[in-house]
Amino acid sequence: MDLEDSSQEFHWQDYKGDLFKRNTLLITAPFFTLFVLFCFLFLYVLYICTYPRSRSAISDLPTQQGPSMAGLDPVTINNLPSLVHGSSSSNAYASEAMDCSICLCVFEEGEKVKVLPPCHHAFHSWCVDKWLSSHPSCPLCRSCLGS
Structure with a gap:
């Protein structure tokens, strides 16, 4: 037990x-x-x-202030062809562009319009002048205007 x-x-x-x-x-x-x-x-x-x-x-990234982003000089901008919208000389561009692609306003009759030579895009003179002072290309298609 x-x-x-x-x-x-x-x-x-x-x-x-x-x-x-x-x-x-x-x-x-x-x-x-x-x-x-x-x-x-x-x-x-x-x-x-x-x-x-x-x-x-x-800081190593390229900035917009570099030489590739420099705009056109004022003499070149002033030498671009200007037309008065609604005149006989601008009738060729009237069917293509009815408004400015920068400010999105419709072209009024008698307004000064600049036509860019390589692509024939039309813009208000004051809109495209401001653009071209900081960019060397067309604001719509980016074709180069500078040399």
Whole structure:
């Protein structure tokens, strides 16, 4: 009987509980570590994709002030052909252009209209003069006017 009494005193359930707690910790710790690493990786990729690069990288980009974006000189702009809208000389362009593509206003009869030589697009004189002072091309088709 002493043998049976001693076996009843030993509790298998407590031993299994401790083993389960240790195994759970061994299993969840690596998964938690991987989860934290993936969160940091996601935040890093989000940061890289969202925020602009350093100022030195931005300053290396070409600016609009460079030589390729310089406009025409005032003498060249003033030498472009000008017509009065509604006159006989502008009838050839009346069927093509009824409005200025820069300001989107309809040409009124008697307004001064400039016609660009390479593409024959017509614009208000004051609109295209302002454009050509900063761009060397037609505002509509981008054909080059400068040499």
